[in-house]
Amino acid sequence: MRFIFAFLAMGLLTIASCEDDGGDSVISLNEGAVPNILKVTGSNTFIDLIALESGEETTINFTVDKGQGNIASMDVVLFYKTGTTVYRTVLESNLTTFPKAYSLTQFDIIEAFTELNSAADFQVGDVLSVSADITLTNGSKLNILNNDATPNFGQDIANSAVYKVFQNYIVSCPSDLGGTYDFVSINIGEPGGFVVPGPETGTVTFTDNGGGVYAISDGSFGGWEALYGPPGASGVTLIDICNTLSFGGSDDYGDTYTISNVTTSGSNLSFSWSNTYGEYGSTTLTRTDGTDWPDLTN
Template identity: 40%
Template sequence: MKKILNYFLLASVVTLFVVSCKPDDEPYFEGESLLHFDRVAQTGADGVYSVTYGVTSPVSADHNVTAQFNQARSTAVLGTDFTIVENTSVLKSGNVLGGFKINITKAAAVAKKQAVFTIKSSTLNNASFKQEVVVQFACQSLLAGTYQYSTVNYFTPEGGGIGTTPVTGSVTLTASAVAGEYSISDATFGGYNVLYSGNPASATGVRLRDQCNTLSFAGANQFGDTQVISNVVVNGNKLTFKWTTSYGEYGTTTLTKANGNWPALN
């Protein structure tokens, strides 16, 4: 009997340990729906963004949830860097997640401003955790990939006139450690190869920068020349632009995207 009691006691302790050591990061509730943010750090791209929140269990009726902006803890300025499109959100019966919408300006996204919010409801109690969210403003950029290029009207000040026969090939944009910047396998998109008879075959070291859909070049090529981009036009899956080096070379390139259309770049 003593051995049986010892086994029973051991089983009880193990069961208690398993129940109390639930791997979730926060308390679990089966009853009351308590209000909190589902993530304490969120990243919002320029334009309309939904700041999400949650409750600890599905609500049994509709509830109004109001966002409260904390200017003292924010670098973003309401009315200048962003506006609140929906200050009050309706959390529908049966749901555990909701959101309220803000509209982030392009300038604020480029400047990486941040806005801090709390939430409240007259019909829901707040949880004891995740009562503040920091929304980091940022520009979304998804330009990495390999694209087919066609370059025309290429020129070098060393003579030879303007080339009008299209030069074709492929170029790769590789995301760098800096958000929105990409290394370019050939920044003249075949221009150097034809202008200098393959020596050099490409321009390296130049990066393409995408700041909220506005394109620019950064860095210098292997000869110390910088580049500028102009006349950017998007037509479906084709992106056309003119590139010019500080040495005086230039060309007009069209990049073709195989899997969908380009974003509204400029």
């Protein structure tokens, strides 16, 4: 059962985290320096593809501040990911006055990246990431994201509720999938071969994080409770990019999720889900607010 193994693994990770490997390949809170990068409340949480295609100006607003540690200065860094290609540029070097607010239009983003030439280069699903490279008062340097925009920090930083070390802006369309829905899940299985035919019923909540990203109250849609007992899977997100769905984030044990066979019919949204641990199931969500789901796919 995954919960026993996960408990043992957590103990091993705790022991490992107390050791010093002599390097700085992965930043942890023990090194004590992180930025705090926040989207401005009420501002755009994504790069609006509809506005880009119609020639309208679209703006993102964020602030860069010290999160924790003896920080002397920061370089504010932008990453632009399109497909599997990642571009990197420094928006501002040697920032020493905090906090600082930034407002970027699509024209500012194009100017920042030599690889972008016009609004036509923004493609649905592209991601702009905002982060920082830190110089400490002792002269040490820490990069929050690697050159390919992958995290260079541990789970303690990733799970912090106090600060955010980077922000993502997805090139997407307006999305409105937040709410609480009834679910029915069937044919729930785990890698050992045990299957719960169901139906398992309950409710699940999609909390709007902005930019078409929604925190899911239970990413297993009752599956974990059916297989092992409560609680459900936290940490999984639903991503809506112009009515195309995918899962993001990872569950309590670091497993990622895949969505497939997405269909909509009036107030019902049906799909299959699976994760990298080998659990799976099929779920139907029903709206009770009197509206229908948009035409969603995967």
